[in-house]
Amino acid sequence: MHVVRIEFEWGYAMFFDHTKIYVKAGKGGDGSRHFRREKFAPSGGPDGGDGGRGGSVYFVATSRLNTLIDYRYKQQFNAEAGEGGARQKMHGAKGKDIVLKVPCGTVIRDAETSELIADLVESGQRVMVARGGRGGLGNVHFVTSTHQAPHEAQKGEPGQELWVTLELRLIADVGLVGYPNAGKSTLLSVVTAAQPKIANYPFTTLIPNLGVVEIGHARQGDGYDFVLADIPGLIEGAAQGVGLGHEFLRHVQRTRLLIHMLDGASLERDPWEDFEKINQELSEYDEQLGKRPQIVVLNKMDLPEAQERWPALKEKAEAAGYPTFAISAAAHQGTTELMQFVGDRLREIRQEEEEQAAAQVISLEQGTVLRPQPDDAFTVTKDGEIYVVRGKLVERAVNMTDQESEEGMDRLQVTLSKMGVIKALEDAGVHAGDIVRFGKVELFWGE
Structure with a gap:
């Protein structure tokens, strides 16, 4: 196992991972009612042009951002309206679009209905959230054989507008979960080049930390790597928002695998009871999250208290079907073997996901028919x-x-x-x- 430089830096900027903003697309330009009134055509026919379409509002994911802090102080965004039509059938100019940049991993929802609009995972992914209004037709479009001089022209269509919620969920392959002071940050600092704040008191970690674990020589093609996230310590009641529960549980949702760290030296709590309480919080927050594959890790094995607890905990965990490891993150004991196992298990999970995705494609090809609601439905x-x-x-x-x-x-x-x-x-x-x-x-x- 090789330590690789951390690829995600929070720096000293505030970690801001959810907000609500208002977006409004531009109104389409009005169509023109103009008639030709030139020197040699004093009674010319209609020549009003069409209005331009209003600007739309887009979101695009970028790897250069890691927080939603840009949307803390400015929360309203309006795209430009289209210009109105003019004489000689001239079309109005299109309004300028607005492109709002968000970090990879941002989930966008309709704030009123909670409907999912987009989940932007990869850099460059782009989605329109508010479409600009169509430009109105000029009076030239309403000429008929019996009505040669129409004074009718369409107004521009209003642009779409809505409140949306932005929620950042970290993109990590493996998440470190457990009670405060279980040793998650220490493990992250040992197996990656991340430098989280570490101290012997609860809630040292107040923001998620990310690091990259490299197994073998990933950059030379004969190894692989994965992203490891230290999720701040969860406590009982986290699923109901106790402490900072809701602030951090969302960051576990993208992980494929969880390392459940237990404090083997705590004199106040039983490690297995901690394990069951945290799993209950995960299930209450998201039923699928409670079913996520886990590896149970008893930490602080360099201390006698952890050594005494290890046999009984190992028996319970393995009886429940969980792979189990005993380590000392501070003393670097067992961490290499743990990361090797995590990497192998992660590759198995990725293979299973690819097989499931292929099966879904085959199912769709065998006759699944999607029937979206027609535009003229009302x-x-x-x-x-x-x-x-x-x-x-x-x-x-x-x-x-x-x-x-x-x-x-x-x-x-x-x-x-x-x-x-x-x-x-x-x-x-x-x-x-x-x-x-x-x-x-x-x-x-x-x-």
Whole structure:
């Protein structure tokens, strides 16, 4: 086993691993109602151009960041609106996109629904979270054989807007878990080049630390390496947020394998009881996390108390099906053998994951059919006395209609009729004078 320089540096910057921010895409530019009025064409036809699409909001993962601190003080981001159309069928310019950089391992969710939007694991991965609104059509698009001079033009579509939560989960192959002062940080400092703060009192570690363990000569092609994370000490009640439980449990979720460190020299607690309590916390926080493969490690074997406890603990752990090791991280006893076993077990787990992934691909190829909801689908519900219509194309049609334009409102009525919205509202019991809400737009239902 070779020690390799740590590849992840937190430095002295604050470790900030979750936040909530507001993002808003740009509104599409309005279409133009312009008519040609030139010297030799005083009564020219319509030549209004289309509006430009609004800018969108993207997130991109980068390995150059390791904290979400950039989003602590600025929490609102607005993309640029598209420009309006102009004469001579000129299109408005597209609004500028916003690209927000986040560390690899960032999970993005809709703050209102908790729906997963993206899980950005690899550097360069990119996702659009708010799409810019479409530009409105100019009046040149509404010319017909019977209507040569339309004054109708579409408004730009509003851009999507939402609150999102950003949650950073460390990307580590192996996690070190256990009660405070069990020796996790000491082990990390011994088997990697990480330099965590170490002292003989609880909660020395207040942020996760990462290090790289190299087995053999990974960089020369005849070995391999893996990332080891020291997760700050968990305590009873961590799954319910006691102490800093929720702050740290999320960082265990990406690990493939756990090293469960037990304090063999503690005079206040029984190591096996500690093991069972921490596992209960893991299961309560995430059922799948409780099933994660574990290696039980009794630390501080250079002390008589640990040596006395070792036989009974080894018997219990092996009876429960856990590989078990006795080490002294401070004295460097048994650490090389432990890391060798961890590396071998990790390779087995990776092989199992690859086989499962291949099986899923075969299953999909054998006939799994995905049926996403069509864009023209809509629903009609009631919110008190207000009828609420929800649907992608329905809301877009209403949002892009100029309510001050009689031609535009006539066209909207025809569109809603063709989509079946009018019939659906009538079936739901709408009457003249009722309010109908389409997205953020409210209209009175006429005769």
